[in-house]
Amino acid sequence: MKSMRMGMAAMLVALTAIGAAIKIPAIIGSVALDSFPALLAGALLGGSGGAAVASIGHLLSALLGGMPLGPLHFFIAGEMALLAFIFSALYRKGKRWQAGLLFVLGNAFAAPLPFIFLMGKAFYVAIVPSLFIGSVLNAIIAYIVIPRLASLIAPILSKAGAGQ
16 A cells, blocks of 8 residues: 555656646746645545645755755745645545635645745745646645545555555
């Protein structure tokens, strides 16, 4: 069962790389579809799986984008891991809309707050609309895909768990 979960997490990290390659032009840089695999992992694999996919996926996405914020991406990876973990906790408790809303608001407005002190208020004001659009798009994709994947993956996970 553990190898099955790790394999699924690895596939979701790979999906993050594919999502990172899909760029939508934005005010600063571009919006990528790289967060929804972490939300899928959180819903399907739990908080630790979602956090791992979110942090590794963000770093992979940042590498593919040229690491524009340098080592600050490690801080952002931690923020993404926390958001995915909280999303998972709420989603798995049945508070699905609250989970999505918290992810969108947390990713778009709360996560970039430290950058006010590092890069100034203008950077924050410029990046928030792009992050908001990206967060909404990633959440919508996750909410479309999660129920479909859950119906396919749940039997596989239950079989793998029964075999132990």
